[in-house]
Amino acid sequence: EADIYQTPRYLVIGTGKKITLECSQTMGHDKMYWYQQDPGMELHLIHYSYGVNSTEKGDLSSESTVSRIRTEHFPLTLESARPSHTSQYLCASRAVWGEQYFGPGTRLTVT
Amino acid sequence: QKEVEQDPGPLSVPEGAIVSLNCTYSNSAFQYFMWYRQYSRKGPELLMYTYSSGNKEDGRFTAQVDKSSKYISLFIRDSQPSDSATYLCAMSVYNTDKLIFGTGTRLQVFP
Numbered sequence: 001e002a003d004i005y006q007t008p009r010y011l012v013i014g015t016g017k018k019i020t021l022e023c024s025q026t027m028g029h030d031k032m033y034w035y036q037q038d039p040g041m042e043l044h045l046i047h048y049s050y051g052v053n054s055t056e057k058g059d060l061s062s063e064s065t066v067s068r069i070r071t072e073h074f075p076l077t078l079e080s081a082r083p084s085h086t087s088q089y090l091c092a093s094r095a096v097w098g099e100q101y102f103g104p105g106t107r108l109t110v111t
Numbered sequence: 112q113k114e115v116e117q118d119p120g121p122l123s124v125p126e127g128a129i130v131s132l133n134c135t136y137s138n139s140a141f142q143y144f145m146w147y148r149q150y151s152r153k154g155p156e157l158l159m160y161t162y163s164s165g166n167k168e169d170g171r172f173t174a175q176v177d178k179s180s181k182y183i184s185l186f187i188r189d190s191q192p193s194d195s196a197t198y199l200c201a202m203s204v205y206n207t208d209k210l211i212f213g214t215g216t217r218l219q220v221f222p
Contacts, residue, residue, distance in 0.1 A: 006154075031208055043155075043199075050208070090154050097162065098143045098203045100210055102154035106119040 003027055006091050006103035013081055014111055021076045021106045023091030029101075031094035032074040034058070034066060036087050037105075043090065049074055081110040114138050117200055117213030126222050134213045135202035137140040137181065141202040141211075146185045149197045149215065155172050158198075159185070190220045 004025040013019055025032070030051040035043045035058075045058030049068040059077050063085070078085055088107050092100040119136045124130055132146075143162045147155035159174040161167045167174045174184040183202075187194055196214040 001192075040217075043212045045209065048208065088152070092154075094208065097160065098207070099145055099157055099160045100209070101157060102147075105152070105154045107152065 004091060004093055004101055004103040006089075006106050008106060009104060010107050010109075012109045012111065014026065015080075015082055017081050019078050019081055019108070021089055021091075021108070023073045023076070023103055024072050025092060025093045025101075025103075026072060027076075027095070027101070028071065029093035029095060031093070032068070033092040033100065034074070034076050035090040035092065036062065037090055038061060038087050047076065059064075081108075083110045086110050112137065113214075115200065115202060115211050115213045118216055119214055121217040121219055123219045123221065124190055125221055126190060126192060128190050128220070130190050130194070130218060130220075132185040132187075132198050132200075132216050132218070134183050134202075135181055136183075136202060136211075138211075139178075139181065139202070140204045141181075142205045143203045144174070144183050145210070146172075146174055147199040147200040147201060148194075149199060151196075155199055187218075190218075192220050192222055194218060195220050 007022045021080040032045040044060035045060040090105045091103040145160040146158045149155040164178045171188045175184040197217045199215045201210040202214040
């Protein structure tokens with residue numbers, strides 16, 4: 001069973017606010033990922049990390065930023081939230097054979 | 112054309128039916144294949160992964176890979192209402208860090 005956690009699970013926030021979505025894993029995986037998923041739609045990779053101090057942009061352009069100061073922690077930040085940021089954000093980490101384990105997700109609504 | 116194609120469904124079956132979910136792909140370099148189950152408003156849950164052609168069985172689930180046809184399948188035997196979810200296929204090239212996901216097939220099992 002994967003041990004990957006995301007907080008908060010749900011967040012409703014006003015336009016212009018700064019938010020940080022937390023993701024942590026206890027499996028010691030080096031590689032971690034952030035995906036964005038709208039309801040009923042496919043997953044889009046927005047950020048990933050190879051390890052500590054490594055961050056890369058994904059396939060879908062995003063106004064968010066990420067940091068990786070510790071192996072187990074990979075937070076995502078939006079400096080100024082907008083209604084277009086309303087979505088579900090999923091964090092994942094990669095195991096040995098390439099399979100990824102996902103957290104429960106954060107459902108963000110920006111009003 | 113997408114690298115991975117998956118029929119979005121919905122697929123509606125009676126309880127106890129055998130379900131077949133399928134994905135086709137175009138990149139012959141894909142070597143690792145995964146199936147995820149995603150319940151509404153939750154993160155994807157890894158069901159099975161395999162890196163070879165042939166069948167892999169786990170309980171009521173069987174994953175099948177046909178590399179010559181670039182076709183993978185997930186079979187669910189004795190389907191239950193609790194199997195109602197979206198099923199995502201995913202695949203990757205050996206020793207790369209990204210997964211390519213299908214768009215997901217929504218399955219509904221009715222009592």
